[in-house]
Amino acid sequence: MGKCKHITRLLSDALDRSLTTGEWVAIRLHLPTCSGCRNYRKQIRLLRDAAHTMSGISTPDKASSDD
Numbered sequence: 651m652g653k654c655k656h657i658t659r660l661l662s663d664a665l666d667r668s669l670t671t672g673e674w675v676a677i678r679l680h681l682p683t684c685s686g687c688r689n690y691r692k693q694i695r696l697l698r699d700a701a702h703t704m705s706g707i708s709t710p711d712k713a714s715s716d717d
């Protein structure tokens with residue numbers, strides 16, 4: 651399905667802009683059914699956190715204790 655391409659694009663866009671309600675709904679309906687997109691979301695979250703760290707904002711380091 652071409653759905654994943656759309657969903658990963660939205661997940662990436664969410665870092666830069668606010669998603670519409672409809673876009674969030676599409677993500678929330680899709681993620682429970684797709685481990686690939688869940689992994690993608692996890693990865694971009696890590697990247698975002700790394701970007702925050704590099705920009706000098708210190709955040710509690712609890713990533714190592716998560717799953």
Ligand SMILES: [Zn+2]
Pocket residue numbers: 653654657680684685686687
């Ligand atoms: Zn997917």
